[in-house]
Amino acid sequence: MRAAQTPPARSPYFADFDHTLLAGNSTELFIAACKPSFLAALVELLVRRCIPWRWTGLPQWFRLRDYACCLCLILLMPWNLLIWRRVAPGLFARLESRMVTERLRRAGAGRVVIVSFGMAFVIRAMLRGSAWQDCRLIATPLLPALGRFRAGKLHLVEGHFSAAEIAHADFITDSRDDADLLQAAGRGELIAPQGPAISARERLYLPLRYTAAAKYTRSYVLDQILLVDILLVALSISVTPGELLAALGFVPFLTISLMGVYEIGYYENDMVAARREAAPTLKPAAARYRDFPIEPDAWLWSLATGALGLAGAHWAGMLGSIGLAGGALGWVAMLLVLRAVFYVYNRRPPGSRILLYPVLNAIKFGPIFFLMEPTKFGVVLAFSQVAMMWVIYITYRYGGSHNEIRKDNLRFMLFGIGAALLASSAPFASLGGLFQLGAILAWLTLRLCKAPALALLRGRRRQAAGPLAAQSRA
DSSP states (O other), X not given: OGGGSOOOTTOOEEEOTBTXXXXXXXXXXXXXXXXXXXXXXXXXXXXXXXXXXXXXXXXXXXXXXXXXXXXXXXXXXXXXXHHHHHHHHHHHHHHBOHHHHHHHHHHOGGGEEEEEEEEHHHHHHHHTTSTTTTSEEEEEOSSOOGGGGTSOHHHHHHTTSOHHHXXXXXXXXXXXXXXXXXXXXXXXXXXXOSSOOOOGGGSSOOTTHHIIIIISOXXXXXXXXXXXXXXXXXXXXXXXXXXXXXXXXXXXXXXXXXXXXXXXXXXXXXXXXXXXXXXXXXXGGXXXXXXXXXXXXXXXXXXXXXXXXXXXXXXXXXXXXXXXXXXXXXXXXXXXXXXXXXXXXXXXXXXXXXXXXXXXXXXXXXXXHHHSOOOHHHHHHHHHHHHHHHHHHHHHHTTOOGGGSOHHHHHHHHHHHHHHHHXXXXXXXXXXXXXXHHHHHHHHHHHHHHHHHHHHHHHHHHHHHHHHHHHHHO
């Protein structure tokens, strides 16, 4: 019966902010706007992705996570308070929900009370200059009590309004998590979330973030980059255990440098080249990265990690006569070549990309080989990787079952053939030596064991899930 009563003229009208009055998320927008973006990206990664906030036991643990991230950004980069104050009003003007605004205007701006778990300084800056800048705001202060992260919105407003005022109030929100205030208010309305879901990480560049989230998968990137590309290069240029250890120290930086420019090509392939295909294979996540700052951020990271890698190689004495200055100039030139090849590749018709595909794969290793000469065994190993990927791509382009090809088996076979032909034509010591050959064969063998190990692991998981599934059916 209470919902049918007409509330008093000055009863409060509570309004949620994120995805209600604002067709977006204010916290995500603030994090994405912080400068310099590379430092904001690192803070966001470390604070929000690497700390197990679920272990706090809080039902709404992400509130504490987001607060901690914003606080760290302010403490490390306080100038972002001024930056946010400048850009926030424009963001709100662009993302204000017209439907919710119209309802609140009809109720009267003097009644509106914005209630949010977002940061108060973030929301207040967005409201500046709008029709709601003088509205009462109940949000998270810079130094909140820990209990704020456990309580619901009813607890927030109870400190400012009496039970009678709440009982005659209106409340509009998009979140079912606000059920306590929806039930307590005289008239609560649950609406559909306004605006699409956004995430700051989709607007903050980190190397391989797009590749792992929108192009492939995180596990694929970890396996392909860490356990294939980096190890393959390190094995190809090392003939002693000491050289291998040194290479494992600097090759990851050089590989990430190359993959940064490679990722520009991946992004371009999804956003530009896919339009030329009748049935492009795009992950749904790719659409969320339309505003991803792939350039110039990828270039900055590539140059920085390339510099670290070259410095490590110079310190290890593996740059040879080319020196650090010559290596730096050569590295920049090869990054530009990689970008040019991928640019051409993405603008060719799909059928004509077949001849450029092995060139793209070879450039994953070629720049490093230019600076640090690989052994003959190393060249054969790199060639076996490029040839294996080319076979899979040709099969894919001609409609074959490319997923049925055992990549590790094919790579091992190609290396075996090449190494045998080399051994029959030159002294063994001149090919790379016993240590390098043994290390390469050990790596190739371990790669062969990967598929059976994963199959065994999946089988054990199914066996473990079997009794649980049977119990749930019972």
